[in-house]
Amino acid sequence: MREIRTLVVYYSRSGHTRAVAEEIARALGGAEVEEIRDTVDRSGLRGYWRSFRDAIRKRTTTLVNSGRNVGDYDLVVVGVPVWVGAPSSPVRTWLIAHAGEIHAIAFFLTHGGSARDRVFRALAALSGRSPVAEVSVRERELGTPEASARIAAFADEVRLWMSSAELRSMKTEKAPVG
Numbered sequence: 001m002r003e004i005r006t007l008v009v010y011y012s013r014s015g016h017t018r019a020v021a022e023e024i025a026r027a028l029g030g031a032e033v034e035e036i037r038d039t040v041d042r043s044g045l046r047g048y049w050r051s052f053r054d055a056i057r058k059r060t061t062t063l064v065n066s067g068r069n070v071g072d073y074d075l076v077v078v079g080v081p082v083w084v085g086a087p088s089s090p091v092r093t094w095l096i097a098h099a100g101e102i103h104a105i106a107f108f109l110t111h112g113g114s115a116r117d118r119v120f121r122a123l124a125a126l127s128g129r130s131p132v133a134e135v136s137v138r139e140r141e142l143g144t145p146e147a148s149a150r151i152a153a154f155a156d157e158v159r160l161w162m163s164s165a166e167l168r169s170m171k172t173e174k175a176p177v178g
């Protein structure tokens with residue numbers, strides 16, 4: 001049976017989405033992890049306002065090329081901080097660049113408490129795919145048992161999808177020729 005390859009890819013300006021990405025990768029039994037790296041300095045107050053303006057104008061940015069072939073993965077789990085009711089610009093850029101290579105997708109986002117559903121809809125539109133699972137964590141919930149329980153439930157849903165994808169690939173491999 002062919003193993004389902006999973007990539008957890010995320011952007012994080014201040015560490016929240018990174019923490020959730022690491023927890024998800026552990027829950028998925030060591031999925032590969034890639035941090036989306038921006039060439040723009042978004043640190044400090046200047047970086048905050050730059051990010052704010054970029055989000056309002058739905059601007060893309062220039063990312064550091066990871067050299068990874070996204071099409072090699074059966075499932076990509078994308079992690080996103082919410083910026084001004086929208087996906088952060090680095091994730092918007094990454095999705096536009098890779099949408100055509102993605103086979104299946106799941107989303108997780110971190111936020112201050114607003115715009116969750118709007119951002120999930122925007123992510124589905126940008127990727128052109130309905131997610132196999134999605135989860136959100138508010139910044140004040142980070143590290144709490146409630147957040148961990150939701151992340152574990154998300155990982156369960158993803159693993160269920162992975163099992164059925166494995167079964168489908170087994171059937172395809174065994175299908176008689178002709």
Ligand SMILES: Cc1cc2nc3c(=O)[nH]c(=O)nc-3n(C[C@H](O)[C@H](O)[C@H](O)COP(=O)(O)O)c2cc1C
Pocket residue numbers: 011012013014015016017018048049051052055081082083084085086110111112113114115138139
């Ligand atoms: C420029 C900017 C705009 C933000 N806008 C929102 C927002 O509209 N709604 C919200 O709930 N949180 C908003 N936040 C808070 C972040 O979504 C939240 O802190 C998130 O967890 C940050 O993730 P990170 O530490 O991985 O960068 C904003 C943060 C930044 C930097």
